Amino acid sequence: MEEKKLKARQDTVSELISRFAPDIISASPCEVLDLACGSGRNGLWFAQRDHKVTYIDKSLTGLINRSVRHSYLNWDLEDGTAPALPAEKFDIVLVFNYLHRPLLSQIKAAVKPGGLIFYETFTEKQAEIGRPSNPDFLLKPLELKTTFDNWDHLHYFEGELRTHGRLSYKAQLIARKP
Known part of the structure; x- marks a missing residue:
């Protein structure tokens, strides 16, 4: 029973999407990239x-x-x-709980002009309370915000989050590409 509850929680859309996307996403179909999905x-x-989604992950079995x-x-x-x-292909790019700094320029380039990025991942403060703790996978203070500094920021948050009763330290960004 507990395993089913955990799976249901893991399969629930991120609050960043459920809270903000309905108000800012166009009704017309978009090309969406779910990176490290x-x-x-x-x-x-x-x-x-009814949006067309491209899912990318090194394992698609889940x-x-x-x-x-x-x-x-399967990349x-x-x-x-x-x-x-691909450059300027996607109206929306989603990146959650994933950071690979060498890919950031490609992520930015993949968004069409006027398109959106939804990005949420862990900050360095996360290492104080658990995993991930490798600095390669943790954002420095304001790093996500400055990475997309010339984009129109629709939402930015950095700090403590409680999701399904679990504490984590994350940064969140929704931004529109100029």
């Missing part, structure tokens, strides 16, 4: 609203739902074998 829970929210309408790319984004992300 894991279970695909965030991309699924967009797929359920995806919640599959449809022929969407793309599924390891960190070992140098994955092709570059």
Whole structure:
């Protein structure tokens, strides 16, 4: 029973999306990239609203739902074998609980002008309370904000979050590409 509860929580869309996306996402279909998608829970929210989603992860075995309408790319984004992300292809890029700094310029380039980034991941403060603790996977203070400094910031938060009763330290950004 406890395992089912945990799976249901993990498969729930991020609050960053459920809280903000309905007010800022166009009703017309968008091209969405769910990068390092894991279970695909965030991309699924967009797929359920008739947006075309490209899911990328080094393992796609944990995806919640599959449809022929969407793309599924089994790419390891960190070992140098994955092709570059296509430039200016996506209206929306989703990145959650993932940081690979060498990929940041490709992520920015993948968003169409006027498109959106939804980015949420752990900050250095997370190492004080648990995993991840490797500094390669943790944002420095204001790093996410400054990475997208010339974009129009629609939402920014950095600090303590409590999700499903679990404490974490994260930065969140929703920004529109100029």
